[in-house]
Amino acid sequence: MFKQLTIGIMSVFLSAFAIAGCSNDKASSNDKVTLEMYSNKQESIQTYKKLIQEFEKQNPTIKINVETGPETVITTGLTKNDLPDIMSIGGSPLYGELGRAGVLHDFSEDNMLKKVDTSYVNMIGDLVGSDKKGVYGIPYAANAIPVIYNKTKFEELGLKVPKTWDEFIATLEKVKASGETPIYFTLKDSWTALQWYTLEANLSGGEFANKKNKDKTTFVKSHDQVADKMLTLLKYGHKDNFGVGYGDGNNAFANGESVFYLQGNWAIPAIEKANPTIKLGVFPLPVTNKPDQSILISSVDVLLAMNESTEHKDEAMKFINFMVDHEVSQKYIDEQKALPTIKGVSQQNPIFEGIKGNLESGNIVGNPEYKYPVGMAPANIIQEFLMEKDKKVFLKKMDKEWEKISNR
Numbered sequence: 001m002f003k004q005l006t007i008g009i010m011s012v013f014l015s016a017f018a019i020a021g022c023s024n025d026k027a028s029s030n031d032k033v034t035l036e037m038y039s040n041k042q043e044s045i046q047t048y049k050k051l052i053q054e055f056e057k058q059n060p061t062i063k064i065n066v067e068t069g070p071e072t073v074i075t076t077g078l079t080k081n082d083l084p085d086i087m088s089i090g091g092s093p094l095y096g097e098l099g100r101a102g103v104l105h106d107f108s109e110d111n112m113l114k115k116v117d118t119s120y121v122n123m124i125g126d127l128v129g130s131d132k133k134g135v136y137g138i139p140y141a142a143n144a145i146p147v148i149y150n151k152t153k154f155e156e157l158g159l160k161v162p163k164t165w166d167e168f169i170a171t172l173e174k175v176k177a178s179g180e181t182p183i184y185f186t187l188k189d190s191w192t193a194l195q196w197y198t199l200e201a202n203l204s205g206g207e208f209a210n211k212k213n214k215d216k217t218t219f220v221k222s223h224d225q226v227a228d229k230m231l232t233l234l235k236y237g238h239k240d241n242f243g244v245g246y247g248d249g250n251n252a253f254a255n256g257e258s259v260f261y262l263q264g265n266w267a268i269p270a271i272e273k274a275n276p277t278i279k280l281g282v283f284p285l286p287v288t289n290k291p292d293q294s295i296l297i298s299s300v301d302v303l304l305a306m307n308e309s310t311e312h313k314d315e316a317m318k319f320i321n322f323m324v325d326h327e328v329s330q331k332y333i334d335e336q337k338a339l340p341t342i343k344g345v346s347q348q349n350p351i352f353e354g355i356k357g358n359l360e361s362g363n364i365v366g367n368p369e370y371k372y373p374v375g376m377a378p379a380n381i382i383q384e385f386l387m388e389k390d391k392k393v394f395l396k397k398m399d400k401e402w403e404k405i406s407n408r
Helices: 007-023 042-058 072-079 093-101 111-115 118-128 151-156 165-177 195-204 208-213 224-234 246-254 265-274 313-323 326-336 350-361 378-388 391-406
Strands: 033-039 062-068 086-089 138-144 147-150 280-283 296-306
Touching: 033 042, 033 313, 042 062, 042 265, 042 313, 042 326, 062 313, 072 093, 086 093, 086 313, 093 118, 093 296, 118 138, 118 296, 138 265, 138 326, 147 151, 147 265, 151 280, 195 208, 195 224, 195 296, 224 378, 224 391, 246 265, 265 280, 265 326, 280 350, 296 313, 296 350, 313 326, 378 391
Parallel strands: 033 062, 033 086
Antiparallel strands: 086 296, 138 296, 147 280
């Protein structure tokens, strides 16, 4: 989901948006309005193109060009006052930055917002902060970071879904003893060390960032167990944990090279594309020894935002309204194996049965990473720790980097 593109590709996108900004000033000879749309998710671009084609048939005077690229496309556009008309971005610090900058349309008074689960509206509100009132995007799809497992291998080994940390470790040991690889890591891409945040959320109650910002805790004081358990999980990887990236990891897991995969639900379409016959299941990582108490990370994976300065506000709003239509939203959720944020839309795929209880009970928390200071780059520090395995140095560095960024 967070795959990085090269600087060369990024420059192409920036040039494309710059050209598009000029072309939007004038309607074409047949009075068509062209909207530029950015998406930060390469995985969903084909889904968007199909839905856009459907929208354009219904609205022949509107054309939408959609491009994808790293989030730096948007941050650079922000500094140059050159943002696309519509943005499909994650509920991440970038959204908070754009909301505080006042460059996005405020949907607070729009009826469209009534269609959205309020828990996800509140989640993106936390990213903007209490000093800035408003809702600057429509949460469109959510994600989750569970444990993905190969059901066929699971059944062959006679395994049961673990409910506690000790049960999970015992399960990993059993897999290892069978000659199979328990977990397929893709730590060549530092961002894939996602279970760090699951461990943190479960062991800190999801309140670490708030306490850290109030000088009531530190990584050194509170993350000892988190670091230990992260290193424990690493023991059950393959021979080249740091030599394989996300894309190759998806293919390897699809080809049966491990029983478990510690990745978000966004990886499921890619896994199934590589192996259409694979049988998958998911469950929350059991971090403690309290059965059925595991907190699941579920965040806003996609929100739809509109450039407040677009010259084609009516047309952009028409497209966003189209996207939040129940039928259209269901198509996106089904194809992307995403979790719904639009009321009445459901994810019925049996793959997600194992996390249904968390979603229905509300035993979820937004990704703690999104509350880390923007610019801290914790993934790189975590990756370095997993390579070096020096917990003391690592936790001190996390505190130092947090404070350095926060004090700028």
